[in-house]
Amino acid sequence: MSMNADAPQTTYAARSVRVRVPATSANLGPGFDTLGIALAYGDDLTATTRAESGATVHVTGVGEGEVPTDASNLVVRSAAYVYEQLGRELPGLTLEAHNRIPHGRGMGSSGSAIVAGIMIAAGLLESDPESPLSLTEAQLLGFATALEGHPDNVAPALFGGLTIAWTTPEGPKFKKLMVHRGVAPLVLVPSFTMSTELARSLQPEQVPHEDAVFNVSRSALLIAALTQSPELLFESTEDRLHQNYRGAAMPGTRDLIAELRERGYPAVVSGAGPSVLVMSNGPQERLAAADFVAEHHPDWRVLTLAVDTKGATVEPIPAISSRVSQ
Ligand SMILES: Nc1ncnc2c1ncn2[C@@H]1O[C@H](COP(=O)(O)OP(=O)(O)OP(=O)(O)O)[C@@H](O)[C@H]1O
Ligand SMILES: N[C@@H](CCO)C(=O)O
Incomplete structure (x- = not known):
């Protein structure tokens, strides 16, 4: 990309987060829409903010060449949903997704993709330089269940272990067991x-x-x-x-x-x-x-597979600042 030497320049301070999200198995036989376990097998994603709005997704592994690579990608849509619910606008994003969870096979891929997007949003909101915000467990589960439609995959994907999840008029709730x-x-x-x-x-x-x-x-x-x-x-x-x-x-x-x-x-x-x-x-x-x-x-x-006991994790990682034209 060529730079216009006359245009005023500013430094864009990018922020990056890494998210790991486990696969899950829901129902476990009799526990329809209620029980689920997290499995030690999952997707790894890195999201980096950028000055340009919109999203670009680079997928390797499962879903490569199949899932959308723009803002219509389920992970990006889920992150955008969190921002929207909080009255904020998702920054422009570049996403690297290394996927292992098979799609449409009953290992909770859609729930894990939703949780990945929500954790990306949570990590970026927490490190927001102007107005940092920490999401509660109840908010994470509420957003994820609203997007997935039922809580039994997203609860173990978020929190790990064996989860009992149920819905109430105040929103979904969960109990984690080892x-x-x-x-x-x-x-x-x-x-x-x-x-x-x-x-x-x-x-x-x-x-x-x-x-x-x-x-x-x-x-x-x-x-x-x-x-x-x-x-x-x-x-x-x-x-x-x-x-x-x-x-x-x-x-x-x-x-x-x-x-x-x-x-x-x-x-x-x-x-x-x-x-x-x-x-x-x-x-x-x-x-x-x-x-x-x-x-x-x-x-x-x-x-x-082993049972995953941690659930989804998000951590900030150093990002490279870039110079952009105003
Ligand atoms: N990592 C991902 N990135 C983008 N889209 C995804 C991703 N994972 C899943 N999806 C979307 O979700 C669809 C699969 O969801 P579906 O609910 O049918 O199955 P599943 O979640 O794998 O299984 P189950 O809910 O029975 O455990 C995929 O076809 C794709 O559209
Ligand atoms: N409880 C859900 C799990 C799959 O998303 C179902 O069986 O439809």
Whole structure:
């Protein structure tokens, strides 16, 4: 870019933040729209302010050449939403996104992208030289849930661990719990995708009362299984609220879960699918499930993952100031 030697020059002091956001698995079987865990597998982003308005996104890894690279990108839209809600204007941004979370697979990619944008906004607001502002946990969860539509992915993406999230007239709330160290997650990722919007359209408006009671008992038990008694994982991961209704739209997922459960592995649909989550009772059970899938279903990617306990993080990093024409 050539500079006009006659134009008055000023120094633009750019600010940069780095955000890390984990993948998540929601529902966990019976806990539809309520339970979720964060997984130690995620996206890494760096956002730098610039004098020019708008946004430019450079994506490497998942979504490269597919997701928008301008202000319509979900991460940028989410950051802009926070500024707008606070009556401020998002500065011009250059974003580097190194993505690992697969899209449309039930590992919470949209929730994590939304959380990434919100954390970028939070980091930039906190370091605002003129009017610094710290966002509360309630604000972070409120903004993220408003954008995602339900809180079960964004709560663990923000706060890590196992989260119970619920909505109230005052906004969404959450409780974070630490997962028992005996719980060993395995995520099985197919090559096909499922849009959450489509999966949600397959849900009935009403369910039989006995199915509601069935899920209340299993989800209450699941909290005990995940925090104290992993030997209860198989029984506590049964569900009658969502998986059956969505099964016909992802028969590969439905059939793999049936095969795994027949063999005693606590397999469930991860989020809205089509990935499968196995919350194994210990590393040996997880290894056996992984070996079974590798041998009989080699087209499914096997991810042996730990639970992420921190959730999304944001930190300021030094940015290079530039000279701009006025
Ligand atoms: N890092 C990202 N950057 C930009 N857009 C993204 C990003 N991650 C996800 N998206 C958008 O979200 C869509 C996927 O969202 P969807 O809710 O259907 O699935 P998911 O979030 O991966 O799964 P689930 O909600 O079941 O866990 C992608 O097709 C893309 O449009
Ligand atoms: N609870 C959500 C998770 C996926 O975003 C669903 O199953 O539709």
